[in-house]
Amino acid sequence: MKIGCPKEIKAQEFRVGLTPAAAREAVAHGHEVMIETGAGAGAGFTDDDYLGVGAHIVDTAEEVFAKAGMIVKVKEPQAVERKRLREGQVLFTYLHLAPDPEQTRDLLDSGVTAIAYETVTDAAGGLPLLAPMSEVAGRLAPQVGAWALQKANGGRGVLMGGVPGVGPADVVVIGGGVVGTQAARVAAGMGADVTVLDRSLPRLRYLDDVYRGVFKTRYASADATAHLITTADLVIGAVLIPGAAAPKLVTKAQLSTMKRGAVIVDVAIDQGGCFETSHATTHENPIYEVDGVVHYCVANMPGAVARTSTIALGNATMPYMLALADKGWQAACRDDAHLLAGLNTHAGKLTNYAVGRALGIDVVSPSVIVKA
Incomplete structure (x- = not known):
């Protein structure tokens, strides 16, 4: 799979979705990793750090979104980024859709398969990526x-x-x-x-x-x-x-x-x-x-301590990112009900009941989606 990581563009957001350590793991699993130039600078990672582990550096976010099958970010996609998403593409990031009807509508319109860090669960009832x-x-x-x-x-x-x-x-x-x-x-x-x-x-x-x-x-x-x-x-x-x-x-x-x-x-x-x-x-x-x-x-309070936050987040998200890339999102979610809980949108359908209640939008069960 081609995994893309654009530079965060939300105001004063210095974290990055992929650490060099995570990029190294993805490359070792046979995936192509594309990092927008300068994406890691706010967290203290240089382009050379990514090149050194086998990732590719690309000049623009447009190229990342156009070529990647999975986009890995930190914050919710901003309006200009949402226009670049497409059906068949996986978005793996924080979303926080319940108070954000505009973002929710844009994601549904794009058809993207959006998996939210904050709704992935674990066996103990926790939220391991949050x-x-x-x-x-x-x-x-x-x-x-x-x-x-x-x-x-x-x-x-x-x-x-x-x-x-x-x-x-x-x-x-x-x-x-x-x-x-x-x-x-x-x-x-x-x-x-x-x-x-x-x-x-x-x-x-x-x-x-x-x-x-x-x-x-x-x-x-x-x-x-x-x-x-x-x-x-x-x-x-x-x-x-x-x-x-x-x-x-x-x-x-x-x-x-x-x-x-x-x-x-x-x-x-x-x-x-x-x-x-x-x-x-x-x-x-x-x-x-x-x-x-x-x-x-x-x-985005953790963005103030971007290096600590990026490394901590990367440690937590890496296994899930690799599962999505190795198996494809459907198989990964079928194999892991806790990852399936992170599915928020797919092909124009909302798949999270809490968001649906908050925004008054009909919801399709994620278990139905993943079996389709």
Whole structure:
């Protein structure tokens, strides 16, 4: 198979879909790998790094899309990229379709077979291709929140760990999954007073057992959430419903109950965000203010640490990329129901039920598609 990797063109996105290590593996499996020139530069990989493992360097993204049978990316295809997709081609990348009807319609119109990293599952019920970026984003959230809390950036001027005689920042993390756990660990490590909210009692028990009071846990009732945000200096939104739009857990009206200069970091913004006042921002202009509350809603947070993120993502996606290339997408998905869960569109049909519910689009079962 011809595997193509174009340079990411989303604003301030420095990751790349294929590492040289992944390219080496694909070439060893007998596949042709095409990398757009400069695609790896933001993550610290040169064209020579790819040439050295047997990949080809091509001059333009147009050539990559025109010749490759499978496109491997990081972020969802932008409008100009979606015009280059075609039926019979496989797209393997993050998609986050539920809050993005325009992208969904373009993918359906193109006929491309789109497999989304974020909906591939595993035997333990996890999301193995989302997890590494969730870990990165979770660990980044207190870091960027601490920056936004600085007075010069519009925040309250509160130091996360405080100093002797002055208390630490009060941090609330909504969601105790991968993002929330990593965010809580780092925030607590910075010295903050951290509370994690979640609706799963087994998850809360797990966090209590494993972290033994490093941070506090609370059941995520509407009442508890409403109360805790009134005292918080930093609120981190870390809620995920796989494939679906994130629930709105803090309303605009509730912002008036928060401290002036408090900070919201919405890690769920890729799925539409879990605060009513959230809208996507970029690393270039990451923050804005609503009713005195600073919002950080960068939709590709891991892109800020592009080398770490690229290598972590490449480690996770490589086996699936090789299976798709070695067997073809249909056989690979027939052999692996967890990979099949990643199928979001094929030949003009939507194949993910959570996206269909969010956007009001009829869905065809992926198991029916893969058997056709």
